[in-house]
Structures are given as C-alpha cells and as structure tokens.
Amino acid sequence: MTPMPADTPRGRALVVEDDLAIRELLRLHLSLAGFRVDETGDGRAALDCARSTAFDVIVLDLMLPGLDGITLCRAVRNEGANQETPILMLTARDSESDKVLGLESGADDYLTKPFGVRELMARIGAITRRSRRADGGHERPATRRVSSRDVTVDPERREAIVRGEPVELTKQEFDVLYLLAGRPGIVYSRAALLANVWGGDTYVTERTVDAVVSRLRRKIERDPQDPELILTAWGVGYKFADAD
Numbered sequence: 001m002t003p004m005p006a007d008t009p010r011g012r013a014l015v016v017e018d019d020l021a022i023r024e025l026l027r028l029h030l031s032l033a034g035f036r037v038d039e040t041g042d043g044r045a046a047l048d049c050a051r052s053t054a055f056d057v058i059v060l061d062l063m064l065p066g067l068d069g070i071t072l073c074r075a076v077r078n079e080g081a082n083q084e085t086p087i088l089m090l091t092a093r094d095s096e097s098d099k100v101l102g103l104e105s106g107a108d109d110y111l112t113k114p115f116g117v118r119e120l121m122a123r124i125g126a127i128t129r130r131s132r133r134a135d136g137g138h139e140r141p142a143t144r145r146v147s148s149r150d151v152t153v154d155p156e157r158r159e160a161i162v163r164g165e166p167v168e169l170t171k172q173e174f175d176v177l178y179l180l181a182g183r184p185g186i187v188y189s190r191a192a193l194l195a196n197v198w199g200g201d202t203y204v205t206e207r208t209v210d211a212v213v214s215r216l217r218r219k220i221e222r223d224p225q226d227p228e229l230i231l232t233a234w235g236v237g238y239k240f241a242d243a244d
Contacts, residue, residue: 011056011128014082015039016046016072017090018064022113026059029117030124043067051080057128058082062091062102070105077106077170084171086127090115103211106170109204126204146182149229149241151220153178162220172197173216176209180230180240189237213238 013030017023018041027037038053040046043064050058050072058076062069069089076082089107102110108127111120145154152161155178160167169177175197180188188196190206197212198204217224231239 012036012038012054014046014049014053014055014058016043016059016064016069017041017061019061022061022090025117026120029121030059033121033124041065043069043072047072047075050076050082054081055085057124058085058087059124060087060089060107062089070101073102073105073107083168086124088120088123088127100207100211103208104214106215108172109208144182146178148181148184151177151181151229153181160220167219169216169219172212173219176212177216177220177230180238184240185242187233187236187239191237193237209237 013035015023015026015030015037017026017039020041023039023041027039030037035056038049038055040049041064044066046060046064047067060069060073064072067075069091073087073089076085076087087107087109089102089105089110090113091102091110092113109123111123145152145156147153150163153159153174154161158174160169160174160177176193179193179196190209193209194204194206198208213230214224217227217230221227221229229241231241233239
C-alpha cells in the first residue's frame with residue numbers, strides 16, 4: 001500500500017529519528033511517495049545537515065541523542081537553508097504541553113507515536129502543500145504594503161520591519177502578521193485565521209494558531225507577556241492594535 005502516488009519526485013526529505021525501526025519505516029514510505037530521503041539518528045548531525053542542505057520536508061523526533069528535537073527545531077528556524085521548510089515533529093509524549101512546545105519551537109505539525117502510516121503521509125502532504133502554496137502565492141497574492149503602529153509589512157518583498165528593524169519570520173508568522181496588521185482593530189477568530197493562512201487543511205487545529213501567534217509575539221513585541229501589537233480577544237481570537 002502506497003499512501004501517496006510517486007509519479008513524479010516530490011523533493012528531498014530529512015528524517016531525524018534515533019529508533020532504527022521507525023527510521024526505516026519513515027524512509028520506506030517517504031521513498032514510495034517520491035521523496036529522496038536523507039536520514040540520521042543524531043541531533044547534532046541533523047543540525048549540520050539542515051544548515052547546509054535544503055530540504056522540502058523534515059520529519060523530526062522529539063527525543064534525540066546529542067541534541068533534542070526542540071532545540072534542533074529552534075536552531076533550524078533561526079539560520080541555515082531550512083528556515084522555511086515544513087517540519088513534522090514526532091513525539092512519544094501525548095500531553096498537550098509537549099505538543100504546544102513542539103509547535104512553539106517552530107514545527108508546523110506534530111504526530112504522536114505510535115502513529116499510522118496513512119495519517120503520517122496525510123500530515124506530510126498537508127504541510128508540504130501549504131509550503132508550495134505560500135511559495136507560489138496562489139492563495140494569498142502579494143498586494144499592498146501595510147503600516148500600522150511600529151510595524152510595516154511588505155508582501156512583495158516578504159519583509160517585516162518592526163520599530164525600524166527587519167524581523168525574520170516564517171511563512172506562517174508573516175502571513176498572520178500581514179493579515180492582522182492590514183486591518184487594525186478587527187478581530188479574527190482562530191477559525192478565520194486557519195481559513196486564511198492555512199487554507200482549512202484538515203490536520204491543522206486552532207492550537208496551531210495559538211502557537212504561531214506566541215512565536216510571532218516573541219519576535220515583534222517588546223514584552224511578549226504583555227503584548228502591545230497583537231492582542232487577544234478572549235474567547236474569540238486575535239486582533240492587531242488599533243492604529244494611532
């Protein structure tokens with residue numbers, strides 16, 4: 001059974017998993033789906049690889065020797081060739097806090113072990129589709145530059161300036177900021193943000209929205225615990241602060 005067709009190459013995948021049996025399973029099904037697969041069971045070796053080689057998707061275990069998955073994910077997002085690459089995090093822990101920590105570290109999605117192959121490949125398909133859409137701009141074409149408060153967002157250059165300084169954002173962070181800053185004071189529900197930024201993909205939840213907003217606040221707010229720009233509308237969603 002092949003979860004996804006392999007008519008044409010889907011790109012290059014990095015599998016970071018120290019359990020040999022699970023790593024072989026991942027390699028097999030990613031290969032069947034058309035990916036060229038690189039693999040390692042060591043966190044530090046994975047970081048070296050991710051800094052030098054561009055991948056189309058990274059499947060990353062939470063618990064790794066050498067460097068844990070959370071630290072590795074944050075390092076990949078901070079520098080190197082894969083700052084924007086979709087990351088699926090695997091975890092044997094089923095608690096909500098561990099899942100949220102994974103998303104806040106920069107992962108696009110998470111999957112709890114033991115997992116089914118169908119769900120694994122469906123989630124990989126979902127995060128890679130979102131990445132291709134963002135690259136092509138088909139669903140959110142670049143339009144006007146927006147400025148509000150201390151923030152300027154230029155969708156054509158994919159550039160965000162906060163208090164006069166450029167800020168490096170992931171695709172999701174940029175799209176959330178652009179959407180909110182473009183309509184200051186307007187509350188967007190989590191469902192509306194999911195529809196506009198993620199396109200309603202089945203495997204993305206409202207918790208993902210919270211994780212992306214949390215990461216975004218850490219990058220643009222003076223005090224992420226007391227935000228001035230991206231405000232919470234309790235019980236509903238988020239809004240950008242009203243323009244001065």
